[in-house]
Amino acid sequence: MCKDCGCSIVEHSHEHQSAHAHLHDNPQLNDKKTIEIITKILDKNDHEAEHNRQHFDTHGVLCINLMSSPGSGKTTLLEYLSEVADFTFGVIEGDLETSRDTDRLKAKGIQAHQIQTGSACHLDAFMVHKALHHIDLNTIDVCFIENVGNLVCPASYDVGSHLSIVLVSIPEGEDKIVKYPVMFRKADLILFTKIDLLPYFEYDIAKEKEMARKLRPNVDILEVSTKDEESLKKVAQWIRFKMEMR
């Protein structure tokens, strides 16, 4: 049983760690011993993330981690998606300490739950697990996690999502991808947002795409603008396509 929620997902014990931890006594030293213990530092988080994925899987829900700098358009994208998507979705909101973004989503009739992140610079799998039990997974097809606006820390934490969408907006300027390679390497889909503003900025979008594909050769890329409904529909179609793959 899941310890926090009493859900019926079987918690497999942490004992499996010892299976890949090799202990060697060092015979030369009597008072000191060296042990080789090859463990991922974020092992516990990864374990919880796997548990979260099981929650999503048992409900047939596709979970998508949305990441970007602050202000790239994550919440706006979700608001607009509610108008064009032919699937239902909920949102676990971790972007702000206040519930402003959650209120914006609820106003659109989207099921949303705010995580109180305090001063955290990323979400981890434990925070998402807690939030998960405030979302009715039976009534949605897709669950978005709007991560903290930050291109660094969230990249290191598996939160239990199936896919990652990373947004980068035109006004942020060039070189975001080369400066934050770990984040863009994690992306299954990169969204260039606020594409309507291209005429006002020096922004070589072809060069940025080329950089993205050096980091992740098979990454999907779309350009979006809230002024262009077709571009938003393409995002919805991409998600729909991925939904049908599960």
Add this chain to the structure above:
Amino acid sequence: MHEYSIVQSLLDTCEKNAVKNAATKVTRVVVKIGVMSGVEPDLLKTAFDIFKENTLCDGCEFIIHIQPIVVKCRVCEAQSTLQKLEYLCPECQSLELDVIDGEEMYLMQLELE
């Protein structure tokens, strides 16, 4: 600065292993940090030195091995270390690679007393 929360997890694992081995002190911690793990080694070291106080790791030596990206090509089967951030096989230019190392962070070794 997620290096702080990473250090918390690391110290936790170190202490658990120390207790499991009936040790009273950890004298050396060796970690392997991938260049694409998203962790800044300098920040990690600073965070570790701050948080190790009042734990079993107090006063211990902290060694960071920086791990470059190692890939294995699915086409020519060559295993290579990437010299720059470009995921492409240096031998045959194929894009079909499996990443073997360099994107994760591991606790590797502990010296206990």
